[in-house]
Amino acid sequence: MQxxxxxxxxxxxxxxxxxxxxxxxxxxxAFMVFGAHRDMFxxxxxxxxxxxxxxxxxxxxxRVGTSLVVRCMDKIxxxxxxxxxxxxxxxxxxxxxVASHCGLGQAACNPVFDTLNKFRPAxxxxxxxxxxxxxxxxxxxxxxxxxMTGRDDPGAHFVGESQGFGVHP
Amino acid sequence: xxxxxxxxDGMPVPFEEGQTIMDxxxxxDAFIPHLCHHPEFKPQGSCKLCxxxxxxxxxxxxxxxxxxxxxxxxxxxxxxxxxxxxxxxLFVEGNHFCPSCEKSGNCMLQALxxxxxxxxxxxxxxxxxxxxxxxxxxxxxxxxxxxLCELCVRASRDVDGKSVFALSGRGIGxxxxxxxxxxxxxxxxxxxxxxxxxVCPVGVILEKRxxxxxxxxxRLYDEKPIGQQMERLAARTAKVEV
Ligand code: SF4
Ligand code: SF4
Ligand code: FES
Numbered sequence: 001m002q003x004x005x006x007x008x009x010x011x012x013x014x015x016x017x018x019x020x021x022x023x024x025x026x027x028x029x030a031f032m033v034f035g036a037h038r039d040m041f042x043x044x045x046x047x048x049x050x051x052x053x054x055x056x057x058x059x060x061x062x063r064v065g066t067s068l069v070v071r072c073m074d075k076i077x078x079x080x081x082x083x084x085x086x087x088x089x090x091x092x093x094x095x096x097x098v099a100s101h102c103g104l105g106q107a108a109c110n111p112v113f114d115t116l117n118k119f120r121p122a123x124x125x126x127x128x129x130x131x132x133x134x135x136x137x138x139x140x141x142x143x144x145x146x147x148m149t150g151r152d153d154p155g156a157h158f159v160g161e162s163q164g165f166g167v168h169p
Numbered sequence: 170x171x172x173x174x175x176x177x178d179g180m181p182v183p184f185e186e187g188q189t190i191m192d193x194x195x196x197x198d199a200f201i202p203h204l205c206h207h208p209e210f211k212p213q214g215s216c217k218l219c220x221x222x223x224x225x226x227x228x229x230x231x232x233x234x235x236x237x238x239x240x241x242x243x244x245x246x247x248x249x250x251x252x253x254x255x256x257x258x259l260f261v262e263g264n265h266f267c268p269s270c271e272k273s274g275n276c277m278l279q280a281l282x283x284x285x286x287x288x289x290x291x292x293x294x295x296x297x298x299x300x301x302x303x304x305x306x307x308x309x310x311x312x313x314x315x316x317l318c319e320l321c322v323r324a325s326r327d328v329d330g331k332s333v334f335a336l337s338g339r340g341i342g343x344x345x346x347x348x349x350x351x352x353x354x355x356x357x358x359x360x361x362x363x364x365x366x367x368v369c370p371v372g373v374i375l376e377k378r379x380x381x382x383x384x385x386x387x388r389l390y391d392e393k394p395i396g397q398q399m400e401r402l403a404a405r406t407a408k409v410e411v
Contacts, residue, residue, distance in 0.1 A: 057317070057336075057343030059215045064258035067341040068292055095251050098227035099217045135293055 002032040006047050007107030010040075010114035040119040041126060044112045045073040051108040062105025065096045069109060075135050081127045089116065173237035178244055182235075190230035190241055191219055195403035200396045201243055202252055202281055204259075204370055205318035206231040208403055210327065213319055216259075218252050218281065253285045261292045262341070264299070264313035271380040272372025274388025278316060279371075280395035295341070302347065304355035308366060309375045315345045316371055325365035328407070333359045345373070367410045 001011045004025040011018065034043055052066040069092055072085040093109035100106045116123060139158040146156050172183045175190070177199055184193035194201050195208060205216040214232040221230045222242040230241070242248065259278060267273045281287075299312040317336060322345075325333040333354075337346045349356035360366070366374055385391065395402075 052340060055340040057338065057340045060217050060255050060258055060316075063317075063341060063343060064262050067295075068258070071293065091254070095254050099220050099251060099255070101214065101217070101229075 001034065002043075002111065003030075004028055005030045005032075006050055007103070007110050010111055010118065012118040039122060040115045041076070041122040044115040045077055047111040048073045051104065054104060055108070056104075059099075059101035059105065061096050061099040062101065062108060065092045065100075065105070066108050068092055069112060071135070073112070076123065076126050079126060079128055080135065081123075082129050083127065086116065086123065086127075089113070173235070175235050175237065175239035175241055177241045184235040188235055190221060190223065190228075190233050190235050190239075193235050194230065194243075195399060198399050198403070199243075200399045201230050202285065202395075203231060204277055204281065204316060205320065207320055207368065207370075207405060209406055210320065210323045210368075213323070216316065216318055217255055220248065220251060222248065249285055252281075253287050254291075256282050256285060256287050257289075257291045259316050260287075260290045261294045262297070263315060264294075264296065270314065270372045271375050272314070274383070274385065274391055276372055276390075277370035277395065278314075280390040283390070284394055284396045299344065302352075302354050304353040305359065305377075306355070307361045307377055308354060308359065309377055310347070310354055311373055311375065312345055314372045317343055317345065318370060320368040320370065321345075321365045321374060324368045325359075325363060328364040331358060331363065331365075333357045333363070333365060364407055367407075 001016075003009050003011060003020060005028045008028075008030075009024055034040065048066070048069045052070045055062045055066045057063040069089055072081070072089050072092075075081050076085055089109065089112055093113045096105050096109055098106075100108070142156065142158055146152055149156070173186065174181045174183050175193070176182070177190075177194055177197075180197075180199065182193050182197045182199060184196075188196075189212060191201055191203065191206055191212070192208075201219050201221065203216070203219040205213045206219060212231045214229045217229060219230045220227055221233075222228075222245075223230075223233060223239055224241075230243075256278070260282070265278070267276075267279055270276070273279060297313075299315070301312065302310040319336060322332075322334045322336065325331050333348055335346055335348055336343055338344050346352060347354050347357060347359075361376060366376070368374075390398075
């Protein structure tokens with residue numbers, strides 16, 4: 001349950017008996033209830049897009065930070081995420097929280113941060129590895145070169161991890 | 170009456186009523202990293218490089234008024250780490266290829282990256298598409314390096330009285346525009362004599378036919394790192410910067 005709008009706090013099932021105090025409703029008295037069938041990762045990803053879209057772009061942390069969080073969340077959604085993205089999100093959250101010019105940036109990572117803490121499995125089951133994955137697809141990046149040279153033989157393809165050649169140790 | 174004083178990393182800094190933390194630090198020759206601040210113009214508070222911790226709270230030192238007895242943390246590992254991340258954000262948001270940039274060695278963004286030991290951009294590049302404007306006979310605009318500090322906006326509006334520049338758009342799409350129907354600098358009354366032609370801390374507003382005039386080794390930040398140049402930074406005025 002998301003209390004007080006997108007920048008408020010997200011409560012998990014085990015907190016349902018908790019009392020909601022004044023500090024919990026900093027922005028508005030709104031409640032959003034998400035059923036058990038909802039994927040809390042997708043909920044948070046949607047919020048991340050919302051904040052990147054809403055950022056006015058005045059200050060550096062919020063302008064760039066909200067977009068960086070979107071990139072991390074999209075990378076995880078594509079199945080290319082790793083613990084690296086999770087650490088990045090935490091780091092950006094800590095920066096935006098204290099350095100943003102206004103409340104939007106300060107609270108922009110709250111839903112991502114809360115769901116990460118309380119619905120961690122929703123994130124982790126999407127991670128490709130617990131270490132690091134590059135955001136770009138090396139073989140995909142060669143596509144334009146293949147087109148220009150008219151080649152499509154095995155030698156013109158990058159053989160990745162799945163074929164047994166480790167990109168990473 | 171005793172002059173009011175605050176502590177900057179334990180060092181007493183005197184100030185006049187109404188001065189910001191940044192103003193007082195500048196006057197005392199104490200370095201606080203900054204990009205959008207310039208002593209000649211109204212503080213803006215957008216780059217956030219100058220973030221300090223005053224009495225335990227994070228504030229922008231260029232907009233926060235000093236108070237008697239305030240305890241301000243400035244040069245701490247935690248704050249410098251945050252500043253490094255802000256610099257990395259500014260680098261990946263634009264297109265910065267320092268070796269081919271006319272401003273290299275005289276650039277505040279680059280100088281701060283050295284000062285704060287930023288070793289890599291860390292984040293994936295955004296590679297924004299920002300075509301240059303070479304329409305003006307004397308000035309080139311390379312928007313790729315704009316950090317949206319609005320110094321040119323402030324100078325052109327408040328000093329030159331022309332309002333040649335403005336920021337447009339929102340979020341990550343925010344960008345600098347030229348106030349002409351065509352959007353081209355040639356179609357404004359902008360001139361090399363404008364204050365705005367000489368305030369850009371990075372390599373956007375460049376005088377034509379004058380690139381790489383100072384040899385490597387003698388450029389502004391070759392001589393001394395930016396952290397030791399607060400006195401010069403505090404003395405920036407139209408006279409010295411033209
Ligand atoms: S503006 Fe500064 S940081 Fe950017 S490319 Fe030029 S020298 Fe480098
Ligand atoms: S052109 Fe230069 S002075 Fe103007 S906003 Fe961009 S970085 Fe700042
Ligand atoms: S120098 Fe204070 S926010 Fe830019």
